[in-house]
Amino acid sequence: MEGKMPAIVKTKPAYGAELVEVDIPKPGPGEVLIKVLATSICGTDLHIYEWNEWAQSRIKTPQIMGHEVAGEVVEVGPGVDTIQVGDYISAETHIVCGKCYACKHNRYHVCQNTKIFGVDMDGVFAEYAIVPAQNAWKNPKNMPPEYASLQEPLGNAVDTVLAGPIVGRSTFITGAGPLGLLGIAVAKAAGAYPVIVSEPSEFRRKLAKKVGADYVVNPFEEDPVKFVMDITDGAGVEVFLEFSGAPKALEQGLQAVTPGGRVSLLGLFPREVTFDVNNLVIFKALEVHGITGRHLWETWYTVSSLIQSGKLNLDPIITHKYNGFDKFEEAFELMRAGKTGKVVFFPHKK
Ligand SMILES: NC(=O)C1=CN([C@@H]2O[C@H](COP(=O)(O)OP(=O)(O)OC[C@H]3O[C@@H](n4cnc5c(N)ncnc54)[C@H](O)[C@@H]3O)[C@@H](O)[C@H]2O)C=CC1
Ligand SMILES: CC(=O)[C@H](N)C(=O)O
Numbered sequence: 001m002e003g004k005m006p007a008i009v010k011t012k013p014a015y016g017a018e019l020v021e022v023d024i025p026k027p028g029p030g031e032v033l034i035k036v037l038a039t040s041i042c043g044t045d046l047h048i049y050e051w052n053e054w055a056q057s058r059i060k061t062p063q064i065m066g067h068e069v070a071g072e073v074v075e076v077g078p079g080v081d082t083i084q085v086g087d088y089i090s091a092e093t094h095i096v097c098g099k100c101y102a103c104k105h106n107r108y109h110v111c112q113n114t115k116i117f118g119v120d121m122d123g124v125f126a127e128y129a130i131v132p133a134q135n136a137w138k139n140p141k142n143m144p145p146e147y148a149s150l151q152e153p154l155g156n157a158v159d160t161v162l163a164g165p166i167v168g169r170s171t172f173i174t175g176a177g178p179l180g181l182l183g184i185a186v187a188k189a190a191g192a193y194p195v196i197v198s199e200p201s202e203f204r205r206k207l208a209k210k211v212g213a214d215y216v217v218n219p220f221e222e223d224p225v226k227f228v229m230d231i232t233d234g235a236g237v238e239v240f241l242e243f244s245g246a247p248k249a250l251e252q253g254l255q256a257v258t259p260g261g262r263v264s265l266l267g268l269f270p271r272e273v274t275f276d277v278n279n280l281v282i283f284k285a286l287e288v289h290g291i292t293g294r295h296l297w298e299t300w301y302t303v304s305s306l307i308q309s310g311k312l313n314l315d316p317i318i319t320h321k322y323n324g325f326d327k328f329e330e331a332f333e334l335m336r337a338g339k340t341g342k343v344v345f346f347p348h349k350k
């Protein structure tokens with residue numbers, strides 16, 4: 001395929017990005033070219049857009065942004081025999097080596113040589129994009145592209161929620177950003193009850209209720225730990241899921257989880273965190289899980305089945321849909337202001 005295409009490019013090592021015409025890429029050995037049908041913004045894209053400390057340490061400009069995607073394969077590179085033209089795919093963002101100690105122990109999600117597209121190489125905020133064939137995930141033809149694009153972050157949420165037993169378990173979630181909202185949807189679909197959500201943004205507390213949260217609390221106005229204890233008759237919750245990356249939320253969640261309960265930590269903290277490990281973890285004998293990426297490939301099977309089951313209440317989470325990329329700056333600013341759930345672009349819709 002020859003020609004030019006619009007793409008959202010991090011052109012300079014500074015705040016923002018630009019919509020520019022770039023060459024449609026050619027798939028190399030082991031790669032496929034997809035027509036991007038839907039692509040969604042992740043919190044990591046926002047870090048890159050804002051050009052925070054982490055982004056400055058990791059991103060090489062100029063680079064096409066984005067890593068959440070659903071598309072149709074339009075060209076395959078040399079040596080590709082698992083994927084063919086016409087396949088409808090999404091993509092695992094972690095490109096793993098298959099050779100390191102972690103990969104040899106089937107822990108691909110923590111491969112020591114992970115490269116992430118849209119982070120370490122050109123991404124998918126464009127009309128066409130390159131995906132390594134080893135990272136392609138085939139979608140059922142009837143899965144809406146906006147749902148298919150959400151499978152990657154849904155994978156983070158699934159690994160967070162389903163790190164242990166959840167059916168009938170009382171659950172406390174801190175942070176109802178896009179990922180926390182997906183976590184609420186997964187927890188409810190998996191039978192957690194009650195699901196109690198702590199979130200300072202009123203817009204996102206309302207979204208959390210729409211997605212299925214049983215209780216919501218504003219941690220900036222009332223003590224979420226007391227709120228949880230009142231609901232659980234002083235026992236605390238069986239499960240604490242951290243989706244905010246706020247140090248205070250972490251401490252509150254560890255106080256709110258019942259002794260012997262379990263904890264999943266997905267949120268990334270802005271700096272090192274100090275808290276009373278002896279009394280909040282050790283003497284409570286908590287089971288604590290660090291969550292990153294997605295288990296390859298079982299998490300993708302779980303996500304796809306959950307979406308096809310119709311039990312995931314995703315529609316309230318997709319708050320903004322844009323045809324083309326023209327209004328991408330509006331999209332990023334709204335997300336930055338915490339006034340969105342998931343934001344999806346449809347590059348070919350006019
Ligand atoms: N471990 C991993 O593999 C990945 C981790 N992440 C991280 O997961 C986190 C969630 O991602 P997004 O939803 O996109 O982030 P986000 O920043 O949009 O959402 C975080 C939410 O936490 C809320 N919050 C802030 N302080 C709080 C407090 N004290 N108590 C309760 N809620 C509070 C904010 O209002 C916001 O709605 C981020 O830290 C992100 O960097 C994202 C992708 C992958
Ligand atoms: C880097 C990312 O934001 C990505 N969603 C991931 O799972 O690693």
Ligand SMILES: [Zn+2]
Nearest residue numbers: 042043044067
């Ligand atoms: Zn992401």
Ligand SMILES: [Zn+2]
Nearest residue numbers: 097100103111
């Ligand atoms: Zn590896």
